[in-house]
Amino acid sequence: PARSGKLLGLAGGDAAAIDAALPVLDELCDRMERFDTPQAASAMKLAVNLPLLAAFQALGEAALITRDYGISPERLLGIIGKSSGGAPAFAVRSAAIITEMGGTRSDSVGFSIEAVEKDLRLMDEAGDAAGFNLTLVEAVRRTAHDAVREGWGDRDLAALAAFNLRA
Structure with missing residues (x-):
């Protein structure tokens, strides 16, 4: 799924850190879910x-x-x-x-x-x-x-x- 960009992304923690990683995550994931921690x-x-x-x-x-x-x-x-x-x-x-x-x-x-x-x-x-x-x-x-x-x-x-x- 990662190679075809079909992962479900689950990220938690600092919003700025997640935002900084989004370009890479967008390549790997077709859906991103954010959590507080x-x-x-x-x-x-x-x-x-x-x-x-x-x-x-x-x-x-x-x-x-x-x-x-x-x-x-x-x-x-x-x-x-x-x-x-x-x-x-x-x-x-x-x-x-x-x-x-x-x-x-x-x-x-x-x-x-x-x-x-x-x-x-x-x-x-x-x-x-x-x-x-x-x-x-x-x-x-x-x-x-x-x-x-x-x-x-x-x-x-x-x-x-x-x-x-x-x-």
């Missing part, structure tokens, strides 16, 4: 990533449900992608998802599972600090943690959907 922008980044990461976990579990019925990853993704349960990120990463679900490592890495695990840890910490038990975050975090532990940390988020299919 860097912490608020960071919290929003985690909030944006939570449904994305949960969607990839859910896609992996959907693949487990359909695997024994001869439904290919291509067909699964094609049907889910056109349904109300589809996530826009599935379309962006469809080739990598299909490659990973087919048992081959994808060369494309935009958001590594290692970075995914870090974001999930930060989400968990934010929930703890606010007194909330984020059960969805915990579930996806377990999968990401296991994936990193098994050497999948440098793979793209798309591989998270395939991780539970490895056996």
